[in-house]
Each structure stands twice: as C-alpha cells, then as structure tokens.
Amino acid sequence: EIVLTQSPTTMTASPGEKVTITCRASSSVSYMHWYQQKPGASPKPWIYETSKLASGVPDRFSGSGSGTSYSLTINNMEAEDAATYYCQQWNYPLFTFGSGTKLEIK
Amino acid sequence: QVQLEESGPGLMQPSETLSLTCTVSGFSLTSNGVGWVRQPLGKGLVWMGTIWAGGSTNYNSAVQSRLSISRDTSKSQVFLKMNSLQPEDTGTYYCARHSSVQLTYFDYWGQGVMVTVSS
16 A cells, blocks of 8 residues: 655745645655645645646646655745645555645745 | 535444435546545545446445445435444545546545534
8 A cells, every 4th residue: 555645744835935745655656646625625636647737726836756756836825825735646446645735824 | 517415414323324425417427436535624535435437346445344335327326335433434524526537536526524423
C-alpha cells in the first residue's frame, strides 16, 4: 500500500506570495491528483494527472513532479486560495489520500 | 449536469448496520464508477470503496470485512452498507464519481451526509 505524506501540515501565506505544497509517496508513482476543500464544503478536483488543471481552476495554480515527489504550486497567493489541499493516488485497486495541507492567508 | 446526492440516517448506535444511498443524475452508472469517501470530523479523507462501471467492486482493506457497495442502475443509485459500526466510523460520508480517464480521479462529489455513531 502506498502512503502519501504531505508537507507542510499547515502553512500561512501572504497575498502575492508563492506557495508550494509537497506530496511524497512511499513508492514511486506515475502521477498525482490534487483536491481543494474549504470548510463545510465537499472536496473539489483541482489538479489531475500531476499537472492538468481541473475546470475553473485559476492558472496561478500548477502541478509538477515525478517518482516519489509531487508538488502543487500557487503563484501569487490570493485570499480565495485559503483551503485544505489533498493529494491522491490510485495504485490499483487502492485509492490513497494524503493527510492534507491546510493553507491559511495572512 | 452531473449531480450526486447522499442520503441516510444521521445517528446510529454502535454495532448497528449503516445504509447510505447515493442517487446520481447526469450520467450512467454503467459509464462511470462511483466511490465512497469518509471524512472524520476535522480530519482527512479516507477512500472506503468503489463500484466500477462494469459492476465490480474494490474496498479499503481497513473496512473490507464490514463494507458492501452495490447499485441499482435502473434507479441510478449506489448503496453503501457497513456493519458493526463503532464510534470511530463517525464522520461525513461522500459519494463521488470516477472520471472517465484512465488515471481515474473523483471529478464530481456529493454534498456529503454526516453520520454519528453514538450510544
């Protein structure tokens, strides 16, 4: 079973700041998906297949990575980006989520 | 448009069997798989299991012995049944649609249903 470890667990960023969230897999994987979740709301697909932005996601977001290390980056943090972000991987037949990164705005 | 809606009891007693229904619209259960994801209060997401478009199922090994996922394609409904409930099964239960891409992810989610297991 692949374990996904996200870092940091919690972070605070100022408007305009560049933010990077990392997801490390316990074994090499070929892709990563990311979800955004705000309090009281369902998760939303955010980045899929490592680097493809889901519908409606601002282009200040990007995803990259390979092997055991993947990242979600926000260029020019905005207040609306404050949320918890989860990475997710599918290693048939099991789906695994990371533990989440809570991103707050200063 | 694609929609998923969970329904079921909000309060359960320990040792009871939980039954949840996910009613979908805007797509066919024979075209996309549907998964269940649990989120304990204030904690992260945990995949519970999936029923695929072809009708086969996969389960999280942590709950596999207690969990069953089935469907009624004519009613566009997916069912989750989990027995021997414990307080640690408390949380919000989401159903979510699997995308059609090969490296599948959850592209649409229901609003979730809160389940509390308490005596």
